[in-house]
Amino acid sequence: MTGTEALEIVATFLNNEPVVLANGYISREFFNVQDREGSFYMIGSMGLASSIGLGAALARPDRKTVIVDGDGNVLMSMGTLAMIAAARPKNLVHLCIDNEVYESTGKQRSLSNQIELEKVAQANGYPYSRRVETPDALKQAMGEVMAGEGPSFLLIKVAPSFDSNRGRVTHTPEEIRDRFMSVYG
Ligand SMILES: Cc1ncc(C[n+]2csc(CCOP(=O)(O)OP(=O)(O)O)c2C)c(N)n1
């Protein structure tokens, strides 16, 4: 499964949920798969999709909130896993597209082939944490996390595949903020 295929599957499980996407190719690819007003594309700041998603989930406990993170982003902000586990927002789904590289900046290897991030999330106290490696397993787990109580962590193992020729997010940061707030508010 490639990262793009994983994002295409994730998109089929979404309705109008707020979704906070990690910076780099994850935001860019998801924008090309399906641009949604409720998608908050983190432009530039690495490591922060998880804390923004946590804030959104805590502010609106009645709304299922989804974070689409990357392995490099999660490794950079590992402390946020503890913050999420401690706050225990039932409505939060934390996905991690794990290609074992910093693909957006040239495929430098990350540590996620040695460090089992789903076990780190579980050790912090996420009540649901799983690794999936195939499209079928991803579909089954997405069904579980979207229907169940969180915080849930899903490590989605993918092959690097993002296409550097695909267009960048065309909305300005201000537009992204305003669109997100209009859906989310
Ligand atoms: C603080 C900070 N450091 C470095 C970067 C450069 N940078 C942008 S995306 C990225 C890689 C993110 O890795 P990952 O979360 O694994 O996503 P992938 O690119 O593999 O999809 C890096 C290093 C940045 N934007 N901000």
Ligand SMILES: [Mg+2]
């Ligand atoms: Mg990566």
